[in-house]
Amino acid sequence: MTRSGVGSDSQQPHTGVLAAAASGLTEFIEKKGGDPDRVLGRSGINPETLSQPTLSISLPSYCHALEEAARQSGCDNFGLLYGQQFKPKALGLLGYIGLCSPTLELALINFARAFPLHQLDSNIRLVDLGHSYRFDYQIRHGAILARRQDAELTMGMATNLIRHVLGNHWAPHAVYFEHPRPEDWQEHSRLFDAPIYFEQSCNSLVIPKRDLQRDMPDSDPLLLRVMQDSLLQINSAGRSQQLTIADATRGQVRQMLLAGEPPLERVAEQLGLAPWSLQRRLRDEGVGFSQLVEDVRREMATHYLRLPKLSISELSFLLGYSEISAFSRAFRRWFGVSPRQWRQQADQKPMHADDIES
Known part of the structure; x- marks a missing residue:
């Protein structure tokens, strides 16, 4: 050996x-x-x-x-x-x-x-x-x-x-x-x-x-x-890079979305911070908590819409929405079209490497 x-x-x-x-x-x-x-x-x-x-x-x-x-x-x-x-x-x-x-x-x-x-x-x-x-x-x-x-x-x-x-x-x-x-x-x-x-x-x-x-x-x-x-x-030997607090918060938000709207207090607790401290540190990195949650949902929506077997209702659940209508309204605000229309348009054009979140 x-x-x-x-x-x-x-x-x-x-x-x-x-x-x-x-x-x-x-x-x-x-x-x-x-x-x-x-x-x-x-x-x-x-x-x-x-x-x-x-x-x-x-x-x-x-x-x-x-x-x-x-x-x-x-x-x-x-x-x-x-x-x-x-x-x-x-x-x-x-x-x-x-x-x-x-x-x-x-x-x-x-x-x-x-x-x-x-x-x-x-x-x-x-x-x-x-x-x-x-x-x-x-x-x-x-x-x-x-x-x-x-x-x-x-x-x-x-x-x-x-x-x-x-x-x-x-x-x-x-x-x-x-x-x-x-x-x-x-x-x-x-x-x-x-x-x-x-x-x-x-x-x-x-x-x-x-x-x-x-x-x-x-x-x-x-x-x-x-x-x-x-x-x-x-x-x-040590790490030359550390996760930013924004990235750490995004990770927690993604995990909590299945249970619904992720509360600031719960996310802060998981990160070992007080809610006010989390808000301050996010502001220092140029993002607010509510905007970060919306950004995560928008990224996840485009990712999951490329999975053809996943229905719109299942997708809305994965994003923490209690009703499909709430997801549809948010999606139209983000992209100007319905989730179904976006999926149809995405199916008609080839996907490039830059379209995949990393």
Whole structure:
């Protein structure tokens, strides 16, 4: 077993996601009929970075590359399929932290604990439900809207850590996704071999504890500590970029819209701020809270309207409107046409990379 990328590159500032998360990406894009150079170029990723698993990739660029690969290759389930073939070793430090753990249960626990160091601006939790664990994953970067491909990839990565020990026949109890149900959703059910639920509050796997009482075949306590220490060293180099308070607020607003109009007080609480402090800091960045909520809704509306299977009524719910009429009035104020007319016009013209939110 090698140490997979531990070296001088680990001293570079880590600002997004480690390049190990894109292992084999160019080959997989080619396999699905896409052009890797075009995908990476439009996403602002230097191809040479992908050959160094401990270098850092901007998280918005990474998510954009996955969405762009799906669009350009015509493979709508690109992230799903990429994740299903993604073996734990390919994840570099994070993968080996799982593989070197003593038991499968500890592998899952260590994997969840290490994930926030592997990928920043993300929320990862392992929730103890008694007879099961729920592995939650959610991007918290406020500048990232289109993230379906990343979510399906990540659920596949976590599933494969368990299947590495229990075999490809193993299936989670259930799988949850934030995004709306895609057209070819039956493929999700087939590959996970489990009930799939869309438009949920978080991306999650529900994993029965009884399935986790197995020793890891490659357990190595010394190498586990080396991997954990190396990941800590990468992060101790510091971050050259921090999320702005506006981006952090956008991320919270997007998560809360399913429950209706997001209140300022609740958003501030989630960010660890007093409401007046949040308002002041947003003003310092040139935006008010109400305008920010409207901007998020407008961005999400144009994104979801490009999903042909999503009805206008379902879309209005995703944006936190209690009535379709309220959404329609807001949309006409933004664009001067109804949501249905906008969708028809968008269908009649090709989509460019700049149309995808990153």
